[in-house]
Amino acid sequence: MTSLRILFGKDIVLMNKPDVIVFSLPRSHESFSSTSLSLAKELSLSTRVFFINNPYTIKDLFLGRANTSIWSFLRNLVLPNRGPLTFDTDYPNLFISEAGVILPINHLSKGRLYNYFSRINNFLVNRVVRSVVNEYRLTDFLFINSFNPLFYYNSVPKGLKMSIYHCVDDITQSRYIAKHGSYLELEVLKKYDLVLTTSKKLTRYAATFSKNVKFLPNAANTDLFKRVLDNAIGTHSALDGIHGNVIGYIGNLDHRIDIDLLEFLVSGRGTDWTFLFVGPVGAEFRQSKLMKSSKVILTGPKPLNELPQYLKVMKCCIIPFLCNTLTASIYPLKLNEYLAGGKPVVSTNFSEDLVEFSEVISIASAKGEFYDMVVRELLEDGPDARQKRSIFASTNSWKSRADTFWSIIDNCHSIK
Numbered sequence: 001m002t003s004l005r006i007l008f009g010k011d012i013v014l015m016n017k018p019d020v021i022v023f024s025l026p027r028s029h030e031s032f033s034s035t036s037l038s039l040a041k042e043l044s045l046s047t048r049v050f051f052i053n054n055p056y057t058i059k060d061l062f063l064g065r066a067n068t069s070i071w072s073f074l075r076n077l078v079l080p081n082r083g084p085l086t087f088d089t090d091y092p093n094l095f096i097s098e099a100g101v102i103l104p105i106n107h108l109s110k111g112r113l114y115n116y117f118s119r120i121n122n123f124l125v126n127r128v129v130r131s132v133v134n135e136y137r138l139t140d141f142l143f144i145n146s147f148n149p150l151f152y153y154n155s156v157p158k159g160l161k162m163s164i165y166h167c168v169d170d171i172t173q174s175r176y177i178a179k180h181g182s183y184l185e186l187e188v189l190k191k192y193d194l195v196l197t198t199s200k201k202l203t204r205y206a207a208t209f210s211k212n213v214k215f216l217p218n219a220a221n222t223d224l225f226k227r228v229l230d231n232a233i234g235t236h237s238a239l240d241g242i243h244g245n246v247i248g249y250i251g252n253l254d255h256r257i258d259i260d261l262l263e264f265l266v267s268g269r270g271t272d273w274t275f276l277f278v279g280p281v282g283a284e285f286r287q288s289k290l291m292k293s294s295k296v297i298l299t300g301p302k303p304l305n306e307l308p309q310y311l312k313v314m315k316c317c318i319i320p321f322l323c324n325t326l327t328a329s330i331y332p333l334k335l336n337e338y339l340a341g342g343k344p345v346v347s348t349n350f351s352e353d354l355v356e357f358s359e360v361i362s363i364a365s366a367k368g369e370f371y372d373m374v375v376r377e378l379l380e381d382g383p384d385a386r387q388k389r390s391i392f393a394s395t396n397s398w399k400s401r402a403d404t405f406w407s408i409i410d411n412c413h414s415i416k
Helices: 035-043 058-062 070-078 112-135 178-191 200-207 222-229 259-266 304-311 333-340 352-357 367-380 383-394 398-415
Strands: 002-008 011-017 020-024 049-053 085-088 091-098 141-146 160-167 194-197 213-215 245-250 273-278 296-298 316-319 345-348 362-364
Touching (some): 020 112, 035 049, 194 200, 200 352, 222 333, 273 304, 333 383
Parallel strands (some): 020 141, 160 194, 316 345, 345 362
Antiparallel strands (some): 002 011
């Protein structure tokens, strides 16, 4: 339990919240903002939060993919943790810790051999978690497993107040963890005290295995992106010379993207349109005709605090997701970021969760309709519409989600 004294002007507010450990699949240093890290940041404004990064495998280490060295790995075999490091001066109570390096076992088939090596990997990871618990004398803490059921599927760290599973995606559609995660997640859903889900579809799915499921959708750092609407920032210098109707997308250009739709839009009648994509570029996109188009600008991934400078130049934002089993479970982070900046948005109709946004965004069911909606949004955009969008997004801030989180925890504790 942590008591924090937080200064607001001349008033000091004493907050009494349990410490939180977040064991996350997305890592804190990834090139995209994640639900787990965003929530951890906001929770750290009320208590200490220890964010444990997903471990790398020995294969990752020797292929140079790991964010650590071989010497660090060898040292951690003896000393399981170097101690958490503070994430950022803006979040002094958020501490980042590396879970070390484990054995590569995902290629193994389900069965005794996988289970044997899985126990070894769990032991290696638990050494790190226990070192954090012991060093910081954590008792009655919350343990959040954020979409990482490959670990802690049959046990949880000792000394905790509540075990929480954070279900953020349809695990059966995940390219890497679906093989073993699909059945191990079922064990987690049954054994953890609480399950938090980010979409309505995931809520229904989790409720078939857990008696305690709560809907906690994604949100946005609305104050950061609202600076676009308030003219508190300018356009990034890398975009100097870009004018006209810029159609923009911020996020991963991965297997969720409808490449055919984008190729249709880029080759369409909007001759004065420029398409700006900010984020990592996946294999499917690299193999498409879009890579050769003079109307397409790719910036690669950018830090979160720079994204508003790229959003600033966009006249209309798009969410060109495929409509399939994977995307049906997605509540996109970027949607509230776009709206906080007052930007018009056109999206494919990929999820039932988009219904609540129907008054402030356009939702298309076909390629031609998508194009027409972008044209309409460009023509009808104005100060009143921008303000309406930003106000709507403010109800979906991470602060509001953190408040809901603590309310859920308090209610669950009172029931116990």
